[in-house]
Amino acid sequence: MVSFGLETIGAWVLAILWISPLLYAFWAAFHGSEYAIHFDLFAPLTLENFKEALSQAPFIRYGINTFILVTMLLLSQLFVCTLAAYAFARFDFAGSRIAFALVLVQLMIAPEILIVENYSTLAKLGFIDTITGIGLPYMASAFGIFLLRQAFKSTPKELEDAARLEG
Numbered sequence: 001m002v003s004f005g006l007e008t009i010g011a012w013v014l015a016i017l018w019i020s021p022l023l024y025a026f027w028a029a030f031h032g033s034e035y036a037i038h039f040d041l042f043a044p045l046t047l048e049n050f051k052e053a054l055s056q057a058p059f060i061r062y063g064i065n066t067f068i069l070v071t072m073l074l075l076s077q078l079f080v081c082t083l084a085a086y087a088f089a090r091f092d093f094a095g096s097r098i099a100f101a102l103v104l105v106q107l108m109i110a111p112e113i114l115i116v117e118n119y120s121t122l123a124k125l126g127f128i129d130t131i132t133g134i135g136l137p138y139m140a141s142a143f144g145i146f147l148l149r150q151a152f153k154s155t156p157k158e159l160e161d162a163a164r165l166e167g
Contacts, residue, residue, distance in 0.1 A: 069131050076139040084140070085148030090157075100149070106142040 028036050029050070035043045087093070088100050118137045119128075127133030 065131060069135050072131070073135050073138055076135075077141050077144055080140040081144035081148055084145045086152055088145070088149045089152035090160075103142045103145050107146065 024039075027039075030045050030047070031040075031043045032046055032048065084103075088096060088103075114137070122128060122133045122136065125133075127136060
């Protein structure tokens with residue numbers, strides 16, 4: 001059996017190996033480019049790297065695009081997942097079990113596998129280089145449908161009937 005001290009030393013070595021590139025990147029961000037190759041603990045601090053980065057890229061536009069994309073996906077997933085989950089939980093239609101099984105199968109497929117097919121589909125639809133094109137494959141979520149279906153199934157049908165009677 002490995003002693004506690006050896007495990008602790010191993011954990012510290014791995015932690016230092018993991019964190020050291022991040023610490024170096026943080027250090028390099030506040031120093032000039034001439035210090036990127038050789039480490040000098042007493043190199044002068046500068047904010048020029050940040051000034052350069054902010055002048056080179058339109059970060060405000062990136063933030064607006066991100067906000068639009070996240071809002072679009074949140075609203076569409078909230079709408080689509082809620083309706084689909086309610087249908088799977090409350091209605092017994094022909095093929096409902098097969099359809100829900102297909103939703104569960106989607107959880108088992110890694111999203112990376114679908115990248116090329118999604119790209120070709122979006123290219124045919126003319127959505128390349130658009131915010132809608134980025135979000136379209138993610139407007140419904142198999143996990144969201146599954147989670148909400150389980151929540152709807154755990155809610156008693158009588159409670160729903162009582163709410164319908166109350167108005």
